[in-house]
Amino acid sequence: MAEFEHCWPAIGHSASMTHGADRLVDESAAPSADRPSWGQASDAALVEAARAGHTQAFDVLVERHQRAVYRVCYRFAPRHEDASDLTQDTFLRAYRALGSYRGQASFKTWLYRIAVNAGLSRVAQRTPATELLEEGHLTSNALEQTDIDIDRHRRAVKVRAAIDRLPPRQRAAIIMKVLNDQSHEEAARALGCSVGTVKANVFHALRKLRHWLGES
Amino acid sequence: MIGRHLTRERLLAAVDDIDGSDAPHLLACARCRDEVASLRAVLNEVRDLETPEPSPLYWDALAKRIGAAVRQEQHAPAPRRAWAAWFGWASGLAVASSLALLTFAPGQGPSVSLPQVAGIEEIDLVTSTDENWDLLVSLAETGGPWTDEDAVNPPPGSVEQLVAELTDEERTTLVRLLESERGVQ
Numbered sequence: 316m317a318e319f320e321h322c323w324p325a326i327g328h329s330a331s332m333t334h335g336a337d338r339l340v341d342e343s344a345a346p347s348a349d350r351p352s353w354g355q356a357s358d359a360a361l362v363e364a365a366r367a368g369h370t371q372a373f374d375v376l377v378e379r380h381q382r383a384v385y386r387v388c389y390r391f392a393p394r395h396e397d398a399s400d401l402t403q404d405t406f407l408r409a410y411r412a413l414g415s416y417r418g419q420a421s422f423k424t425w426l427y428r429i430a431v432n433a434g435l436s437r438v439a440q441r442t443p444a445t446e447l448l449e450e451g452h453l454t455s456n457a458l459e460q461t462d463i464d465i466d467r468h469r470r471a472v473k474v475r476a477a478i479d480r481l482p483p484r485q486r487a488a489i490i491m492k493v494l495n496d497q498s499h500e501e502a503a504r505a506l507g508c509s510v511g512t513v514k515a516n517v518f519h520a521l522r523k524l525r526h527w528l529g530e531s
Numbered sequence: 532m533i534g535r536h537l538t539r540e541r542l543l544a545a546v547d548d549i550d551g552s553d554a555p556h557l558l559a560c561a562r563c564r565d566e567v568a569s570l571r572a573v574l575n576e577v578r579d580l581e582t583p584e585p586s587p588l589y590w591d592a593l594a595k596r597i598g599a600a601v602r603q604e605q606h607a608p609a610p611r612r613a614w615a616a617w618f619g620w621a622s623g624l625a626v627a628s629s630l631a632l633l634t635f636a637p638g639q640g641p642s643v644s645l646p647q648v649a650g651i652e653e654i655d656l657v658t659s660t661d662e663n664w665d666l667l668v669s670l671a672e673t674g675g676p677w678t679d680e681d682a683v684n685p686p687p688g689s690v691e692q693l694v695a696e697l698t699d700e701e702r703t704t705l706v707r708l709l710e711s712e713r714g715v716q
Contacts, residue, residue, distance in 0.1 A: 370605060374598050381593055386582050395585065399593060406597045407604060474576050493577045518539050518570075521546070525573045 354378075358422035366413050373413075377406055380423055384430050390490040391434030393475060401437060405430040420504055427505035431491065435483045477527045481520050484508075488516035489524075537563045546570045 353361065353375045364372035381402060388401035408429050409416075416425055478486060484506075491502040492513060499517075503510045537545065537553055537560075545553050545567045557564045697705065 370598065370601055373601060374594065377597050378590070378594050381590060381597070385585075385593070389582050395583070399596075402593065403597050403600055407600055410601050410604065470576070471580055474580060478577065489577060493574060494580065494582075496578075514540060514543055518543050521570045521573050524577065525569055528573065528576070 359418055362413060362416060362418070362422060365410070373410060376422065380426055381406075383423065384426055387427060387430040387490065387495060388434060390478075390494050391431075391437055397437075401430070401433055405433050408433060424501070424504045427491070427495075428507055431487050431506060434490075435487060438479075438483060438486070473528060474524070477524050480527065481523060484512075485516045485520035485523070488513050489520045492517050536560065537566075542566060542570065546574055 353364075353372055356364070356372070356375070358376065358379070361372040361376050365376065384405050385398055385402045388405065389395075389398040392398045392401050405426065409426055412429070416422070420428075478489060481489065487506055488502060491497050491505050492499065495502075497505065499510045499513050503513045506513060534556065537556060541553055542563065544550065545557060545563075548571075553563075557567060
């Protein structure tokens with residue numbers, strides 16, 4: 316909060332500010348020549364500002380983290396349109412839950428967790444969108460590709476399909492640990508479980524993938 | 532000497548190539564060596580999956596789209612949540628019951644006769660089998676799952692969500708009321 320006040324002394328002291336569903340945006344507190352840019356503020360300061368009704372501060376958080384969130388979402392919804400929808404859903408969920416964010420985890424980790432929850436919900440609701448990756452949909456210019464490219468593409472399709480078959484927790488662990496290249500500790504924070512659980516899920520997931528990919 | 536085979540954790544560490552502490556064992560033990568090699572091959576296949584990078588213009592468009600959705604959400608009338616109705620009922624019941632306790636408990640409080648509220652006296656709070664009620668009591672007593680992560684999980688309208696939104700003062704009051712309901716001194 317101190318950092319936030321340092322950045323925008325006017326915010327939080329404006330009589331026109333209200334909290335809750337009827338938040339008002341006090342544009343007078345927006346960045347100007349004599350105030351630091353929103354883009355230079357820390358995530359914590361931006362969260363405080365967004366809570367106070369400055370949607371522009373939330374815009375900066377979106378711009379800052381949308382790529383990372385999209386990448387996680389793409390692992391759950393491997394179609395660009397679906398991944399975009401899931402990314403939007405993730406940020407909307409985060410916006411609604413801003414009041415309960417207490418800063419114990421980094422904002423990015425918090426977003427990751429929301430993205431994983433949203434992704435798992437989507438997986439539970441829909442059939443994985445792997446149909447676009449089936450052989451019949453291999454790129455239209457497949458003839459221009461080398462045999463090696465096609466083989467690699469086919470193998471990638473099989474790997475994705477195998478990941479889609481994993482139980483939700485194992486799938487989420489593989490996505491965060493391997494595809495998102497996080498440490499076990501980071502993945503545990505993002506998944507809301509212990510490091511041991513992440514390791515166990517990753518291990519079992521790898522063994523299942525080995526079995527399924529070996530079959531194919 | 533091979534000794535015992537590597538544990539799951541040590542196998543995973545070897546797959547990740549975190550340290551070389553198990554290298555001597557892996558040199559000597561074909562079974563563990565094969566296990567690590569095959570798991571590492573799968574790991575690399577998964578790791579090599581590509582995430583197509585959208586056009587640079589896409590990010591601007593996505594940010595604007597999310598911003599528009601957030602603003603639409605901000606200006607939409609807040610729907611009456613299920614928990615609001617439940618909380619209204621529960622808090623009313625708690626206050627009424629507390630007043631009843633204060634009024635009728637021997638030697639406590641002023642002797643004020645309050646009008647009967649239809650239905651309330653029929654509910655046995657102590658032996659309630661209402662899971663939501665028990666959860667609310669438990670959450671209020673223990674401080675609840677107040678971590679950032681847990682705050683994300685409760686679905687809208689759940690009791691956890693309701694309690695998470697209470698201020699410390701409201702929570703203290705709630706604990707006091709609930710304890711008085713349960714006869715805790």
